[in-house]
Amino acid sequence: MKILIIGGGNMGLTYARSFLRSKITTTDDLMLLEKSEEKAAQLKDMNIGSVYTKPDICLHKADLIILAVKPQDAPKLFAYIKPQVDDQQVYLSIMAGVKIETISKELGAQKIIRAMPNLPSQIGMGMTVFTSNDAVTRIELVMVQNLINTTGKSIYVENEDLINASTAISGSGPAYVFYFMDAMIKAAAELGFKDSESALLVSQTFKGAVDLYNKNNFSCADWIGKVASRGGTTQAAINMFTNLELQDDIKQGIHAAMDRAVELGQQKADENN
Ligand SMILES: NC(=O)c1ccc[n+]([C@@H]2O[C@H](COP(=O)([O-])OP(=O)(O)OC[C@H]3O[C@@H](n4cnc5c(N)ncnc54)[C@H](OP(=O)(O)O)[C@@H]3O)[C@@H](O)[C@H]2O)c1
Numbered sequence: 001m002k003i004l005i006i007g008g009g010n011m012g013l014t015y016a017r018s019f020l021r022s023k024i025t026t027t028d029d030l031m032l033l034e035k036s037e038e039k040a041a042q043l044k045d046m047n048i049g050s051v052y053t054k055p056d057i058c059l060h061k062a063d064l065i066i067l068a069v070k071p072q073d074a075p076k077l078f079a080y081i082k083p084q085v086d087d088q089q090v091y092l093s094i095m096a097g098v099k100i101e102t103i104s105k106e107l108g109a110q111k112i113i114r115a116m117p118n119l120p121s122q123i124g125m126g127m128t129v130f131t132s133n134d135a136v137t138r139i140e141l142v143m144v145q146n147l148i149n150t151t152g153k154s155i156y157v158e159n160e161d162l163i164n165a166s167t168a169i170s171g172s173g174p175a176y177v178f179y180f181m182d183a184m185i186k187a188a189a190e191l192g193f194k195d196s197e198s199a200l201l202v203s204q205t206f207k208g209a210v211d212l213y214n215k216n217n218f219s220c221a222d223w224i225g226k227v228a229s230r231g232g233t234t235q236a237a238i239n240m241f242t243n244l245e246l247q248d249d250i251k252q253g254i255h256a257a258m259d260r261a262v263e264l265g266q267q268k269a270d271e272n273n
Contacts, residue, residue: 001025004058005030005031006032006065007067007069008039008040014117014121015147016032017048018124024146030048030050031049033054060084064090064144069095071264078103079106092144097261097265110135111136112136113144115129115154116163118171121151124151127152128148130145130148130156131159164261181202184202
């Protein structure tokens, strides 16, 4: 299967590197399309496949095309490549907020998969939620999921609205974790640790807790119960968090992210009409 990645930025490069590292494809079957000659020259030096700056010499060769440009660059890209789009090609878009309906209308593609990866994809620890339209076959979906899984884990959803919901959970999620970590690092410094010690205390605590969670079937509440004893130190912190209604605040933040994802998606659809 010949793969063409359009946009050799953060995510395009993440995909190219992950596919090659996992040996799911080879440089012979991997193509990248970049806009500027300068960036294309940099990509060529990385030895990650054939690099092009014009779609007319590469698009027709591809079975799978990955759309990895910024959403604001989508309308221009769609208009540019539309004349060469083939009904049998599968298009995988990772562009935030660009709906399948828009891609179908503006690009004229038949087989469309839409995915929302997140930042840890860069290190093979990503979480991707994806969906597709009816024209994509089961075999094509499995092939694409195998490719996505080289960057971490994935789940398929039937309902495209859940792509926005995943943006609010796993897409933005790493930032929520960093926000919580930052508060703990600041508290550690206030309690007398050096900066480097505070960072290590907190990052290792997060890693340990997540690994414990993944290795067992206990819920978060179960684990809290295992750490906290009645009247103890952990319980003092949890009581304070509960009194401050911290969980409700976090949920409200996530709903705000979801509302914004819907709003941005609507703006993109309006721009394309
Ligand atoms: N970064 C993330 O963690 C993440 C997570 C989920 C989804 N996404 C989605 O992934 C997409 C890419 O994000 P990114 O962070 O990788 O962006 P990026 O680093 O800016 O990469 C996009 C690349 O596409 C190039 N490009 C723009 N128009 C093009 C065209 N017509 N033909 C070929 N190349 C073109 C850009 O070149 P110029 O710079 O010269 O314009 C740039 O090199 C976005 O739609 C974003 O919503 C990103």
